[in-house]
Amino acid sequence: MLRSSADPVDPIKLNKPATIGATSTPKPKAAPAEMEVPPSRPMMRQYELVERVAQYNPNVDEALLNRAYVYSMKKHGDQKRASGDPYFSHPLEVAGILTRMRLDDATIATALLHDTIEDTDATRAEIDQLFGEEIGKLVEGLTKIGRLHLVSQEDKQGENLRKLLLAVADDVRVLLVKLADRLHNMRTLYWVPPEKRHRIAEETMDVYAPLAGKMGIHWMREELEHLAFGVLYPDDAAMIERRLAERRTAVGSMLADIEADLSEHLASNNIRATVTGREKKAYSIFLKMKRKHINFDNLSDIYGFRIIVQSISECYAALGVIHTIWQSVPGRFKDYISTPKQNDYRSIHTTVVGPRKQRVELQIRTEEMHRVAEFGIAAHGIYKDNAPRSQNELAHDSRAYAWLRHTIELLSDGGSSAEFLENTKLELFQDRLFCFTPRGKLIALPPGATPIDFAYQVHTDIGNTCTGCKINGHVRPLVTPLQSGDEVEILCEAGASPPSAWNALAVTGKARAAIRRANREADRRKFVRLGRQLIGSEVSRWHVRDEPDLTIAADRMGYPDGEALAYAVGQGRVVASAVLSTLGYDEPAGAAANGAKPATPLPIRGVGDDLPVHFAPQFYAIPGDKIVGILDPGRGVTVYPASAGEALSAFADEPQRWLDLSWDPRGARDTLFPVPVKLVAANACGALAEIAGIIAAEGGNIDELTMTQKTPQFRDMNLHIEVRDRNHLTRILDRLKSLSTVAEAERIVS
Structure with a gap:
């Protein structure tokens, strides 16, 4: 049966048709105020929810679900949604969405309770007492940050996403409830003010729809994209829906004829198969029009068919039958059975020239592959053969969950909330190219990725020490865009570190996060070294014979350890002489406390030094020139030639910032x-x-x-x-x- 792109539940219908140009790249627009009111539904009753769960889990814990239903309804009380409906209708609908994915009792109960801690007087302790610690932990993982005062909306989004994904790393059910929560909010987006509507739709398109795709929940990703598309690009969405309706009328019975023809040929070759036709979704059409720079009339593969067979061998047998009766389109064959996607998706894709010279896309898969393709990570045997497994076992054998946990570990290490949001978006892109290590290991990367991204995908240490690469046996620049099938060899050098410029060249969030982390660690080491040298200079000037104990000084000055204190000195937040004073040493009589210069000049090698050194703009000091340094808080040492008198006069009233410098001969021959x-x-x-x-x-x-x-x-x-x-x-x-x-x-x- 042909399924239309208008089929998703509660689609947003728009009143203003428009056209999309063949080469235009429209910007998102605010959703129009005249969006049609979505149809209202009667609220699901308590027994109806239990019956839904019982259909796939005969051993449903009715008492648990009934308690959660009543508790949530009482806690939300008279609260209303923007539509005027009782607020409790929202968690109830979220629970209903999750029953479609055959989730366990604890997840359904969590859906009913997911807003109680955030929006009512319920507490984690109370949830634990009434429903158990497992459900309490899940509910807390879904509670957004409400009391944190953040600078921008992007910071807030980043922190909420960070908290969500960290909870997901513990238990993927948090993500499944969150996705269902976002889906119901998108279905009822009409009631949200237009200015907020656009922001929610944009966040859905950038983060939640790709996240559903990464987890392999295909139907949910498509519906989230469909709903967000209608808000962000209302004119284009309306135009494509209208043109699809016209195309359906034009093709008439062709789709049914193809279904029948395919079924007959497969049956005559003893292949048991179910053939269903489907229409490409409006948002997928929109993306293709932009990518290919074509208009709707030039699209030739709007319709596709799924062929569901009994075994993997029958997948390839069916492919052979299809390529025998119809001509295949070169370059349009992909075998995701032998090389599954990161979200565990497996299928054979091919495009053929079918009846009436119409291009037709075909997907060939088994029943099990189809279940994973539709429900993704939620399809991994929770109630296989009606035998519930421990939820902690969920998806432990899933490549998608393994990828998610690994990505979260990398992205959650340092960086601002905005950086976290940016890097997570980068990691969520659907399209992938596949490259190989010299030993044949397959590495999946997003389009546009370079050997830098490849190196970090293999291992963070490989990326940090990378100095060059070979692509298909030939030395190539590290900025060379990779192509599917490339064999990439990374050349490393012990002690090397990634330059900060790589952050702008990297495509993957994993690489960017690792580069920023390595740069932060390298900067910290430089500031610690500078701080120790500044303290050492003061030791020489004060004629202190013993090595000062920075651990004692740090404890007295409120720093966790000596390294943290040296870092503060290097950053210019603590004066080096204050460290010695704290330890009880006396400055030599007759020396100005802040104005005297160190007895030993600080040796520098240049920008590539292991100290935080910068050269003053427009003052080009080179080895052999007499130089002085100005301690720039937070940046390190700025180098001036001693002849730059007018520029240096600006610091005449800050003698504590002046440093005597000398050129370190160890680096003189290596730096230009x-x-x-x-x-x-x-x-x-x-x-x-x-x-x-x-x-x-x-x-x-x-x-x-x-x-x-x-x-x-x-x-x-x-x-x-x-x-x-x-x-x-x-x-x-x-x-x-x-x-x-x-x-x-x-x-x-x-």
Whole structure:
């Protein structure tokens, strides 16, 4: 039987049809105020809920469900929803949705109780006492953060999602109840004010629908997308629904004919199969129109068929029969039986040119595969053969749950609420490409992923120490987009760490979270080292003979340990001299408490140093220059050439921030420093090539070049040349001056 995209329960119907252009990418709009009122339903009665559960669980705990029903109804009392309906109708509908997925008694009871702690005077202790600790824990996991004052709506969403997913890592039933809760809220979204309606729909489309898809609950993902689509893109949704209705009339009996034809051919080959036709959903059509930049009339695969057979061998036998009678479309075959999706989805997909030259999509699967495809993680044998399993066993053999728990562990480690929300969205994208390690391990990644994402998907340590890669045996840049089927070898180097720029290049939330975490840890190590060096300088200046005990100082100053105290000193939140004073040491007589400079200059190597070092903008200090440092709270040391008197005068009233610096010779040969140079060169053929040749021959590098015409005979050139030190720069300038095409060559001093 053909199922229409208008079939989901309580679809949002819209009154304003419109068109969608072949190349347009419309922005979401606020839902129109004239949305039709969704049909009201009589509230489910107590015995009806119990009967629904009893249909799949003859051993239903009627007493538990009855207690939860009565308790929730009493607690919500006279509370009303925005529609005017009793508030209790909402948890009751959520419970009803979960019975469709054949969930256990504890989950159904949790659905009835899920808003009691948040919206009534019920407490966790009371829930535990009346319904048991298991249900109490589930209900608490569903309770949103109500008393936390967060800066933005995005922060609030991120914290709510973080708390939800952390609870899910313990018990996936929390997620199933939350998804059902969101589905009923979307079904009744008409009653929500328009400005809030759009935000809820956007959150549903970005987070909850993909999350349902990741858990393999296909029907729920489709309905959530359908409802959110109607709110975010009302004109496009109305247009597509109208065009689908027109197309149904036009195709007439063709779909029934294809069903009959397929069934007959399969039966004649002794394959027992159930064939059902289905129509592509409106939102899926919308995405394809955007992705392919086509309009509705150019779509050729709106209709598809599911073929349900008895065994895996019959899946492949049915495929052979279909490809024998109809021509297959190249590039449109996917075998998710041999390579299942991360949400445990298994099926064979193929597209053929059927009757009337119409493209037809086919999905071939077994009954068990179909059950998992529809109900996902909820289909993993909770009531298999009417024998209930312990809910703690739910989905422990599920790849989807394993992926979810692993992702949550990675995403929950540090970072702001907004970062958590962003990274979680990245991890929820449905489409995947598949690459291989040199040993043949399959790695699933989102489209656009690079070897950086691949490295972190293999292991966090591999990503953190990654320095290069080979794709299909050839060395390639780490920013190369990967393609399905690529074999990727990651080249690592002990002690390497990811640069902060990788965060903008990574596609997966896992990689971004790991890079940010590694950067935070690296920054902390740098600030701790700086703090210890600043304290060491004060020890030298104060002539303290013994090594000060930072553990004692930290305890007296309110820090958990010596490292935390050193970190605070490095960040500029604690003055190094205060540490020694706390330990009872006396500053030498005659020295200004804050103004005296350390006896030993702080050695630095440059930006790649293991200290938090930055160079003042427009002041290009290079080894050999005399330099001073300004301690910039929270950023580390900003380096100025000693000649930058006017800029340094801004810190004249803050002597405690001044640091004596010296160049560390250990890094002098490994680092190139940019320095601005001005040249006046002849406007002659080959002049620029001669200049570049000299710089390259001396081991320098041109980082930036601008030219202006001074006279018809000469041009002014401003270059940023990367050099090792002043001697290196002097040698390059001397050689440039020796060229007949160069009239002037000098360093620009800001």
